[in-house]
Amino acid sequence: MERTAGGDQNSGLTAEQKKQLKKERRKAKVSGKATQSTTQSFPGTDASSSNVLQKSKAELRAERRAKQEADRAAKAAMKAEQTSGGSKLKGPQVPANIQADDPKVQKKAAKKLEKQQVPQRAEGQKKVALFSHLHQYERSLSITSNMGFGNTGIHPAIIQLGLQYAEGLITGSNARCAALISAVCRVIKDYVTPQHKELSRDLEMKLKPAISYLNQCRPLSVSMGSAIKFMKLQISVCRKMSDSEAKSRLVDSLREFVRVNIVLAGKAISDSACTKISDGDVVMIYGNSSLITRVLCDAHKVGRNFRVVVVDSRPKLAGRGALRRLRQAGIQCSYVLVSAASYIMPEVTKVVLGAHGLLSNGYVMGSVGTSMVAMAAKACGVPVIVCCEAYKFCERVQADSFVNNEIGDPRDLLVKTNSHKSNPSLLDEEDWKQMDSLKVLHLTYDVTPPDYVAMVVTELGKIPCTSVPVVLRVRSTDT
Amino acid sequence: MEQFLLDLKREKYNGSYDLAYKTINHLRKIITQTRWANANELMAIIREAGKRMVSAQPSEYVIGNMVRRVLKIIREEYVRIQGESEESVNKGSLHKMVTSDQDFQDFNTPLKELKTIVMEAVNEYIDEMEASIHNIAAQAVEHIHSDEVILTVGKSRTVEAFLKQAAKKRKFHVIVVEGAPLYHGHELAKSLASKKIETTVVTDSAVFAMMSRVNKVIIGTHSVLANGGLKAVNGAHMVALAARQHAVPVIVLGAMFKLCLLHHSALGGNEASFNRLSSPQEVMDHYEGGTEILSDVQIYCPTFDYVPPELVTLFISNIGGNAPSYMYRLLSELYHPDDHEL
Numbered sequence: 144m145e146r147t148a149g150g151d152q153n154s155g156l157t158a159e160q161k162k163q164l165k166k167e168r169r170k171a172k173v174s175g176k177a178t179q180s181t182t183q184s185f186p187g188t189d190a191s192s193s194n195v196l197q198k199s200k201a202e203l204r205a206e207r208r209a210k211q212e213a214d215r216a217a218k219a220a221m222k223a224e225q226t227s228g229g230s231k232l233k234g235p236q237v238p239a240n241i242q243a244d245d246p247k248v249q250k251k252a253a254k255k256l257e258k259q260q261v262p263q264r265a266e267g268q269k270k271v272a273l274f275s276h277l278h279q280y281e282r283s284l285s286i287t288s289n290m291g292f293g294n295t296g297i298h299p300a301i302i303q304l305g306l307q308y309a310e311g312l313i314t315g316s317n318a319r320c321a322a323l324i325s326a327v328c329r330v331i332k333d334y335v336t337p338q339h340k341e342l343s344r345d346l347e348m349k350l351k352p353a354i355s356y357l358n359q360c361r362p363l364s365v366s367m368g369s370a371i372k373f374m375k376l377q378i379s380v381c382r383k384m385s386d387s388e389a390k391s392r393l394v395d396s397l398r399e400f401v402r403v404n405i406v407l408a409g410k411a412i413s414d415s416a417c418t419k420i421s422d423g424d425v426v427m428i429y430g431n432s433s434l435i436t437r438v439l440c441d442a443h444k445v446g447r448n449f450r451v452v453v454v455d456s457r458p459k460l461a462g463r464g465a466l467r468r469l470r471q472a473g474i475q476c477s478y479v480l481v482s483a484a485s486y487i488m489p490e491v492t493k494v495v496l497g498a499h500g501l502l503s504n505g506y507v508m509g510s511v512g513t514s515m516v517a518m519a520a521k522a523c524g525v526p527v528i529v530c531c532e533a534y535k536f537c538e539r540v541q542a543d544s545f546v547n548n549e550i551g552d553p554r555d556l557l558v559k560t561n562s563h564k565s566n567p568s569l570l571d572e573e574d575w576k577q578m579d580s581l582k583v584l585h586l587t588y589d590v591t592p593p594d595y596v597a598m599v600v601t602e603l604g605k606i607p608c609t610s611v612p613v614v615l616r617v618r619s620t621d622t
Numbered sequence: 623m624e625q626f627l628l629d630l631k632r633e634k635y636n637g638s639y640d641l642a643y644k645t646i647n648h649l650r651k652i653i654t655q656t657r658w659a660n661a662n663e664l665m666a667i668i669r670e671a672g673k674r675m676v677s678a679q680p681s682e683y684v685i686g687n688m689v690r691r692v693l694k695i696i697r698e699e700y701v702r703i704q705g706e707s708e709e710s711v712n713k714g715s716l717h718k719m720v721t722s723d724q725d726f727q728d729f730n731t732p733l734k735e736l737k738t739i740v741m742e743a744v745n746e747y748i749d750e751m752e753a754s755i756h757n758i759a760a761q762a763v764e765h766i767h768s769d770e771v772i773l774t775v776g777k778s779r780t781v782e783a784f785l786k787q788a789a790k791k792r793k794f795h796v797i798v799v800e801g802a803p804l805y806h807g808h809e810l811a812k813s814l815a816s817k818k819i820e821t822t823v824v825t826d827s828a829v830f831a832m833m834s835r836v837n838k839v840i841i842g843t844h845s846v847l848a849n850g851g852l853k854a855v856n857g858a859h860m861v862a863l864a865a866r867q868h869a870v871p872v873i874v875l876g877a878m879f880k881l882c883l884l885h886h887s888a889l890g891g892n893e894a895s896f897n898r899l900s901s902p903q904e905v906m907d908h909y910e911g912g913t914e915i916l917s918d919v920q921i922y923c924p925t926f927d928y929v930p931p932e933l934v935t936l937f938i939s940n941i942g943g944n945a946p947s948y949m950y951r952l953l954s955e956l957y958h959p960d961d962h963e964l
Contacts, residue, residue, distance in 0.1 A: 512827025
């Protein structure tokens with residue numbers, strides 16, 4: 144009757160066998176409890192008998208653990224059989240966030256969120272058909288209105304971070320990554336390993352719902368993804384250490400990540416890119432990239448004589464932030480919108496762009512409009528230089544901007560009803576809601592093909608766009 | 623006359639059709655109200671008025687077009703009355719120049735019927751102009767098929783009529799680029815959506831991203847230059863570049879009165895009359911741009927874009943479709959070479 148735990152390797156555990164296993168486990172639990180109750184019914188027993196009973200408890204626990212290990216080994220062996228059999232190889236999976244039109248996938252994702260107690264965002268009502276495979280949210284009610292603050296809930300630092308992302312208070316890939324790391328450091332500092340659990344496994348479990356929540360507030364950026372991968376690696380390495388040691392080690396390694404990959408890399412890129420800016424240059428930049436403004440301010444400090452053309456676009460108008468920073472440094476600037484980029488391009492000698500991420504097939508992912516500027520530059524024969532830290536390189540590949548993108552709130556392009564219109568032609572929110580055939584699209588990112596980009600400046604040197612997979616391999620062997 | 627010049631200076635017209643209509647009405651008034659003895663005097667009067675009008679608003683080529691068209695009409699009608707064929711008015715061929723010893727027409731004979739006949743011809747031309755939008759829209763069904771995705775920039779009355787006409791028979795999608803900082807795209811989108819055409823409004827920055835899904839780009843233009851290039855609304859050049867990259871045909875709609883004699887040269891100071899920089903208020907308002915830190919920044923807000931003829935696939939006008947390389951030939955039908963310099 145007693146099934147050997149290692150049996151049935153060829154056919155795998157069927158549902159019946161799984162049920163049997165469960166029954167046995169329950170029996171063992173009950174019998175353990177029964178022994179407990181029997182000991183309690185004899186209160187006046189002496190120490191020796193209690194020792195014996197305690198041993199039996201420990202024995203039972205040991206037995207249970209042994210069984211669990213045996214089961215785990217069986218499952219692992221079975222999986223090994225399957226993969227060596229080679230009938231079903233699991234390759235890279237398609238992520239759920241680009242299958243918003245598949246109801247099965249969405250149901251699974253919703254269940255996962257519910258299990259993690261993360262509120263799910265409501266989909267927008269007026270979706271653009273071309274992007275039906277992506278989530279199209281509308282910024283309506285607060286996402287945290289129904290969240291609990293119990294012990295199993297998400298740390299308030301993460302909640303605050305998520306809201307800052309959702310409202311657009313923290314923007315820019317470096318800023319988002321640094322904010323994420325500092326919030327996670329706070330979580331780690333406040334973390335206490337519960338009894339009978341290991342820090343390395345439990346902390347990871349605790350961070351999973353936090354990351355799902357941040358993803359719901361605003362889809363993760365490439366820089367954040369890279370940081371999370373690094374975090375998971377560091378946590379898994381922290382075995383067999385005392386709690387305080389592990390926590391301090393984690394916090395130190397995360398701070399080091401920010402220091403090396405953002406601060407020091409920025410300095411290296413700035414030194415490298417300064418050599419490319421010569422006196423009398425007219426440099427065109429697009430939007431607001433912390434790295435690019437740093438490069439230009441450093442070049443100005445070194446004494447180069449150049450002026451800058453800032454190209455901006457609606458609705459974020461991020462270029463104004465860059466404009467301010469550059470003017471504060473004392474650099475002479477001009478300002479245009481992206482539709483006038485080709486008008487001003489004959490005056491420009493160089494275009495320097497920042498990137499949100501670099502894809503494995505050499506495409507540059509940046510804020511929407513980067514490809515427009517690169518295209519206009521190519522048409523006028525102006526070289527395009529992209530500056531990007533190496534931690535923003537990712538293994539994704541995409542050939543156009545439709546496959547994977549972030550759809551922002553369409554209301555950012557419209558004017559609120561009955562408010563003062565800066566321009567009378569602008570569409571009202573009321574008009575948009577009432578007309579069925581009218582849709583508004585607010586894209587966040589776009590991809591620039593590698594033939595528009597002359598060179599990418601990273602802290603590892605100046606490389607062509609197509610060398611991204613090489614760098615990824617080098618970095619993965621390093622860490 | 624003075625009132626009209628003031629209106630021109632203050633830009634009290636909306637759109638090139640409106641301006642063309644006003645100009646030709648004004649010229650018609652001049653023909654009827656002034657005293658002239660023969661065709662030469664009439665042409666001198668028109669030329670003089672034309673020079674003043676063009677100098678009042680040099681960036682609007684339609685004024686010059688109308689003046690030259692009227693001059694051509696006068697020449698043609700004069701020659702017809704004289705009994706000769708109209709072709710002789712045009713510059714003779716090489717053969718003619720060598721063989722014929724007949725001198726050029728001197729337009730000096732006073733003719734009584736000239737006034738009425740010229741007025742008739744001018745009225746005919748005005749009718750043709752009024753019908754131009756309908757003629758262009760009637761060709762819409764030829765060019766737009768079902769389930770196509772069409773991209774357009776800004777707001778052009780011709781494009782609006784074109785798309786609405788096609789929507790009567792076919793179902794297709796339109797992506798309208800909003801065209802900051804004037805946001806005419808929003809108006810066009812509203813108008814199209816009210817006729818149940820599937821419209822999506824996108825920002826200027828998303829054009830390259832969207833272009834991979836677009837089948838055709840249909841834009842209107844302010845004027846067509848002699849080499850087939852365009853003087854179009856700001857943002858059209860970026861759209862045309864993106865279309866070339868993705869091998870999407872660019873179709874330009876424009877009536878014949880928009881075709882002008884001038885060529886474009888970005889160098890040599892011609893840029894000043896080609897493009898018009900409007901108030902930077904549209905790009906960055908005084909509230910933000912006037913702060914101390916941003917007061918030194920140069921803000922540009924160009925109104926027009928030059929689109930070279932290589933980027934344009936097809937011109938559709940009220941007389942049919944043409945390739946951009948053929949546009950120069952049509953000039954000889956519209957204007958007389960002696961009128962090139964007013």
